[in-house]
Amino acid sequence: MEPGFIDLTAENIADQHLCCIIRSKKPHPGVEAKRRWLVDRLPEGHVFRKLDVKEKVFIEYAPLETAWVPVEGDNYLYLYCLWVAGAYKGKGYGRALMEHCLADARDRGKSGICMLGAEKQKAWLSDQSFARKYGFETVDETGYGYTLLARSFDGTLPRFTDQARAGTIEEKALTIYYSDQCPYAVNSLEIIRQVCGEAGAPYSLVPVDTLEKAKALPCVFNNYAVFYGGAFQTVNLLDAASLRRLLKR
Known part of the structure; x- marks a missing residue:
């Protein structure tokens, strides 16, 4: 059946x-x-x-x-x-x-x-x-x-x-906006903490935990968004390899 x-x-x-x-x-x-x-x-x-x-x-x-x-x-x-x-x-x-x-x-x-x-x-x-x-x-x-x-x-x-159409923020360090909607975000955030810690790279993890925050985001968002150098990069969850490539830019 x-x-x-x-x-x-x-x-x-x-x-x-x-x-x-x-x-x-x-x-x-x-x-x-x-x-x-x-x-x-x-x-x-x-x-x-x-x-x-x-x-x-x-x-x-x-x-x-x-x-x-x-x-x-x-x-x-x-x-x-x-x-x-x-x-x-x-x-x-x-x-x-x-x-x-x-x-x-x-x-x-x-x-x-x-x-x-x-x-x-x-x-x-x-x-x-x-x-x-x-x-x-x-x-x-x-x-x-x-x-x-x-x-x-x-x-x-x-x-x-x-x-959302702007796609820029003042912060130049790696900045991740995320919500609890995606179960994979937890894994990605742990990778960010580890890789950035090893590289000595500053980063900011910003929880999007209310509707109001989500509607006011400075970029497109489906549950995760990445900024680096003040510019929007991707909605893709970062793994270790993609994060290291991004930090080398």
């Missing part, structure tokens, strides 16, 4: 696998932080829909008004992540998840759905070529390589905030 989809709720979230590659017999701090973050988001209309398996087959989205991203618009949903990996690719699960999101948006009377994109596909962003098959188009862009995609139902369009 084929597994079915389930939505996370306050009643089942404690027992559900959160669709990450992270494998740990003990509670993982990043996974548990994500679980706590989700508990607070679900009453806001946040949706985490997953295949009932312990693998990476899920979609995560929320009303734009309460989505932790520096994007503004009226009556939209924001699609954080659509991920189908491993043996489950090519079996129609991605299509089923996207079609569910589109149907949910229409049922809620939304004006459309938007998501973060880039001029060149980024590893930590949902597949924008897949989204374009469902009518998503570029509706806004920054000057540093990132775009906003939207599937509009009524002709209205969302946009990046002016602060």
